[in-house]
Amino acid sequence: MKVLIIEDDPLHRSYLNEAIRAALPECDGVLEAENGNTGERLARDLKSAHIVMDLQMSQRNGIEAARTIWKERPETRILFWSNYSDEAYVRGVSRIVPAGAVYGYVLKSASDDRLKLALRSIFIESQCVIDREVRGMQQKSLGNVNGFTEAEYEILIDIALGLTDRAIAHRRNLSVRSVQNRLQQLYVKLGVYQPLGGQDDDGRFNLRARAVAVALLRKLLNHSALERAEADLSAWLARQPRD
Amino acid sequence: MKVLIIEDDPLHRSYLNEAIRAALPECDGVLEAENGNTGERLARDLKSAHIVMDLQMSQRNGIEAARTIWKERPETRILFWSNYSDEAYVRGVSRIVPAGAVYGYVLKSASDDRLKLALRSIFIESQCVIDREVRGMQQKSLGNVNGFTEAEYEILIDIALGLTDRAIAHRRNLSVRSVQNRLQQLYVKLGVYQPLGGQDDDGRFNLRARAVAVALLRKLLNHSALERAEADLSAWLARQPRD
DNA sequence: ATTTTTTCTGCGGGATCCCGCAAGGTCTCG
DNA sequence: CGAGACCTTGCGGGATCCCGCAGAAAAAAT
Numbered sequence: 001m002k003v004l005i006i007e008d009d010p011l012h013r014s015y016l017n018e019a020i021r022a023a024l025p026e027c028d029g030v031l032e033a034e035n036g037n038t039g040e041r042l043a044r045d046l047k048s049a050h051i052v053m054d055l056q057m058s059q060r061n062g063i064e065a066a067r068t069i070w071k072e073r074p075e076t077r078i079l080f081w082s083n084y085s086d087e088a089y090v091r092g093v094s095r096i097v098p099a100g101a102v103y104g105y106v107l108k109s110a111s112d113d114r115l116k117l118a119l120r121s122i123f124i125e126s127q128c129v130i131d132r133e134v135r136g137m138q139q140k141s142l143g144n145v146n147g148f149t150e151a152e153y154e155i156l157i158d159i160a161l162g163l164t165d166r167a168i169a170h171r172r173n174l175s176v177r178s179v180q181n182r183l184q185q186l187y188v189k190l191g192v193y194q195p196l197g198g199q200d201d202d203g204r205f206n207l208r209a210r211a212v213a214v215a216l217l218r219k220l221l222n223h224s225a226l227e228r229a230e231a232d233l234s235a236w237l238a239r240q241p242r243d
Numbered sequence: 244m245k246v247l248i249i250e251d252d253p254l255h256r257s258y259l260n261e262a263i264r265a266a267l268p269e270c271d272g273v274l275e276a277e278n279g280n281t282g283e284r285l286a287r288d289l290k291s292a293h294i295v296m297d298l299q300m301s302q303r304n305g306i307e308a309a310r311t312i313w314k315e316r317p318e319t320r321i322l323f324w325s326n327y328s329d330e331a332y333v334r335g336v337s338r339i340v341p342a343g344a345v346y347g348y349v350l351k352s353a354s355d356d357r358l359k360l361a362l363r364s365i366f367i368e369s370q371c372v373i374d375r376e377v378r379g380m381q382q383k384s385l386g387n388v389n390g391f392t393e394a395e396y397e398i399l400i401d402i403a404l405g406l407t408d409r410a411i412a413h414r415r416n417l418s419v420r421s422v423q424n425r426l427q428q429l430y431v432k433l434g435v436y437q438p439l440g441g442q443d444d445d446g447r448f449n450l451r452a453r454a455v456a457v458a459l460l461r462k463l464l465n466h467s468a469l470e471r472a473e474a475d476l477s478a479w480l481a482r483q484p485r486d
Numbered sequence: 487a488t489t490t491t492t493t494c495t496g497c498g499g500g501a502t503c504c505c506g507c508a509a510g511g512t513c514t515c516g
Numbered sequence: 517c518g519a520g521a522c523c524t525t526g527c528g529g530g531a532t533c534c535c536g537c538a539g540a541a542a543a544a545a546t
Contacts, residue, residue: 009326009351011254083252108252162435162453165533178494180534187534192405206502207534209451210405216459216469223466226459394523408503418525425523427505449532450504490545496538503532511524516517 002029002046003123006039006053006065007081012108016052016081023116024123036060043069043076050123055082055089061224063089067096074098079122079129080105081115086219090137091153092228104129148189148220155182157229160212160221171236183208190214245272245289246366249282249296249308250324255351259295259324266359267366279303286312286319293366298325298332304467306332310339317341322365322372323348324358329462333380334396335471347372391432391463398425400472403455403464414479426451433457 003020007013017030033039037060055062069076097103104122106115118129158168169176187193192210215221246263250256260273276282280303298305312319323336340346347365349358361372401411412419430436435453458464
């Protein structure tokens with residue numbers, strides 16, 4: 001059994017390497033990649049089925065890498081080892097995990113033991129392991145309590161990219177009015193809505209821009225989510241026959 | 244001579260500790276803090292004049308911490324040791340460094356030797372050390388080439404926070420029209436401006452929102468910059484007598 | 487199958503945004 | 517002092533946004 005590490009910080013890489021050797025005596029080889037690109041390549045070439053990776057690498061996003069790896073070999077087991085439990089990351093991951101896949105998500109702040117336990121659970125016991133903090137995010141995000149619908153999230157991304165109502169309508173096959181409906185919904189859920197009447201406009205906000213701001217502050221959105229969205233968008237634009 | 248480390252990642256902390264002991268034999272004590280708050284406190288209590296810190300910590304932003312530390316004792320020497328050379332960070336740092344202060348900015352990806360050299364230069368030789376990559380950012384940002392004026396950056400932040408033209412005008416003591424002028428300028432510099440006429444509006448953009456998006460993608464803005472701005476804003480709002 | 491609930495859609499209007507045009511200001515430089 | 521560069525401000529108008537109102541369509545519940 002071989003394990004592939006995809007992580008750009010050399011310190012963390014060697015720490016992981018050690019942890020893996022310690023936790024998995026049955027492992028007879030540890031490979032390292034320092035970014036998503038070479039990680040993908042190694043995974044492909046070596047048919048590694050056991051991967052530990054960081055989200056958020058400079059060269060190529062962890063989520064991107066995981067997506068293509070899973071696309072090629074859905075049975076691959078991946079342990080995401082990340083600094084953050086941003087909703088954007090958690091949502092990003094759970095969006096791409098194939099049905100029935102074995103994976104894990106543990107934070108770098110977790111203890112040594114937690115990490116080693118997770119390694120064994122995933123690679124030996126075929127059991128998913130998700131850190132409590134992350135699990136918390138997941139539920140908050142999927143449950144309706146203070147959670148966002150797929151539709152709401154989608155439109156949030158669209159305005160974060162800077163699209164107009166019309167462009168969004170076009171992209172999502174909706175009428176302009178429907179887009180605006182979804183927007184209102186979003187504004188309400190983000191607590192940005194101005195209940196009207198109250199003319200204590202201390203600092204009046206541009207709802208559209210404000211929504212993006214609070215989404216960022218609440219980590220519903222982050223840099224890498226935006227990057228992915230931007231890539232999707234330009235792909236879609238290229239596919240448009242020009243009207 | 245004592246050195247204070249402010250860094251939330253335990254791995255990096257112990258690595259730093261070792262590097263400091265190796266590079267600075269004249270150092271007779273290394274202290275560690277795992278977030279900005281306790282870092283500030285330790286700096287104050289122990290009157291440490293030599294600090295190495297990470298930007299981007301969960302508890303309290305490195306820039307915030309540095310600001311208050313420098314406010315209390317401007318002669319403190321600080322080496323920023325960060326993962327990123329985002330323009331937002333670089334600008335944030337150079338905005339708060341006191342006149343004549345000795346400081347450094349090196350990336351975590353730098354070699355062992357670079358780090359140790361920087362430590363000696365700053366703490367012993369009283370010389371500023373800024374990594375090449377960072378220096379590059381700095382010049383791009385301060386020089387007029389593809390760089391942003393203070394005014395432009397300011398208004399960028401204001402729209403990123405979601406303020407309306409009017410609110411910005413009020414906050415910055417300008418007329419609404421001037422705000423809009425600055426906005427146009429910003430749009431042009433961000434390459435978002437629609438030269439008019441060209442009706443190939445594939446995906447028409449909402450300029451205001453789009454500007455924020457590209458600023459984020461280009462890392463002119465990032466989460467921590469936004470957080471700081473948000474804090475400033477609400478402080479300002481609280482100070483407003485309500486009109 | 488019928489009611490209830492949710493979502494989609496058009497209409498309309500007030501607020502806001504985007505920006506060309508033009509008339510002052512300030513500041514520098516020859 | 518005047519020319520030129522730059523910033524600020526008012527005016528005006530077309531485009532966009534925000535959203536209440538209300539009917540149509542779809543989905544879910546009974």
